[in-house]
Amino acid sequence: MLQHVKNLYGYKLSASDGEIGRLEDFFFDDQSWNIRYLEVETGTWLIGRKVLISPHSIHRLDQENQVLIINLTRKQIEDSPSIERDHPVSRQFETEHSTYYGWPNYWEGDPILGLGGNPAQAVYTSTLQRGNEEESLRYDTHLRSALDVDGYEIEATDGTVGHVSELVVDDKDWAVKELVVETGHWYAGKEIRIPVDQVTSVSCFDSKIHVALMMEDIEQTGEHDVPHAHHH
Numbered sequence: 001m002l003q004h005v006k007n008l009y010g011y012k013l014s015a016s017d018g019e020i021g022r023l024e025d026f027f028f029d030d031q032s033w034n035i036r037y038l039e040v041e042t043g044t045w046l047i048g049r050k051v052l053i054s055p056h057s058i059h060r061l062d063q064e065n066q067v068l069i070i071n072l073t074r075k076q077i078e079d080s081p082s083i084e085r086d087h088p089v090s091r092q093f094e095t096e097h098s099t100y101y102g103w104p105n106y107w108e109g110d111p112i113l114g115l116g117g118n119p120a121q122a123v124y125t126s127t128l129q130r131g132n133e134e135e136s137l138r139y140d141t142h143l144r145s146a147l148d149v150d151g152y153e154i155e156a157t158d159g160t161v162g163h164v165s166e167l168v169v170d171d172k173d174w175a176v177k178e179l180v181v182e183t184g185h186w187y188a189g190k191e192i193r194i195p196v197d198q199v200t201s202v203s204c205f206d207s208k209i210h211v212a213l214m215m216e217d218i219e220q221t222g223e224h225d226v227p228h229a230h231h232h
Contacts, residue, residue, distance in 0.1 A: 001171050002171075002177060002178075003061075004180070005026055005146050005166065006166055008023055008169075009023055009025075010023065011023045011061075011066045011067060011068050012065075012066065012068070013038075013068050013070055014069050015070055015072050015073055015074050015077065016070075016072065016073050017074055017075075020042060020077055021040040021051065022041050023038055023041075023068060024040060024041040025038075025145050025146055025147045026038060026167075026169070027145055028143070028144055028176050029143060029144075030142050030143075030144045030199075030202040031142050033176040033177075033196045034173075034174065034175045035169060035174040035176065036054070037089070038055070038068075039052055039145075040052070040053055046077075046078060049082055052083065052097065053070060054097075054098075054103055055174035056101070056103050057070045057071050057072050058071075058174070059071050061171050079100075080097065080101070081093055081096040081097050081100055144202065146167050148204070149167070151163050151207070152164045152208060153207060153208045154179070154181050154194065154211060155208050155211065156215050156217075157211075157213065157214050158214050158215055161181065161183055161186075161192075161211075161213075161218055162181045162183035162184050162187070162192070163182055164179050164180070164209065165191070166179075166180035167179060176196055177196060178193045178194060178195055178196065179193070179194045179209065181193070181194055183218075186215070187219065192226060193226065194211055194226045195226060198213055198226060198228070199211055199212075200212050212229060
């Protein structure tokens with residue numbers, strides 16, 4: 001089922017032996033668009049710690065009670081590798097995190113979430129081959145925060161069409177499916193939804209997301225849902 005991420009912020013996370021906190025953010029890969037981690041605000045339980053939970057641990061989403069039920073214990077989470085707030089997620093942390101929970105490193109392919117041919121693997125390998133091994137191991141340049149991309153400008157091939165106001169995720173495979181975009185005056189400020197397969201690049205340096213569309217393509221869409229890209 002498709003969910004707007006802003007509706008999920010604040011959901012409680014329930015471990016097998018009690019509540020662990022509230023959902024605060026999502027980290028996703030801007031090439032495969034798969035959610036890698038849920039960031040949890042633990043409140044008074046683990047003060048000052050940023051806890052990242054993999055979608056692997058999600059048992060189910062209880063929308064009625066606004067709870068995400070996860071297959072972990074509080075002790076497991078407390079003993080998990082720690083990451084400081086406001087620091088990028090390093091490869092070292094990701095490796096330790098995956099090893100601790102017994103999950104595969106996603107850049108090595110991940111059959112559980114159907115990510116066997118993960119583009120991140122190729123990117124990671126090519127980065128190493130270019131001699132940027134130290135840089136690549138330090139942090140993943142394709143890992144993005146949902147909160148951070150909120151407000152990013154959407155660049156069509158011939159101009160700016162608006163800015164990201166929301167991400168739409170599927171709670172079955174925990175992948176981002178669409179960008180909700182608030183358009184500028186050129187399109188009467190209407191809201192449109194762009195499938196992520198139309199995205200060609202995401203730039204954190206200038207806060208822009210480039211899409212393989214012309215402004216005319218967007219104007220011609222009927223119910224403001226831009227069609228998916230055609231793959232030949």
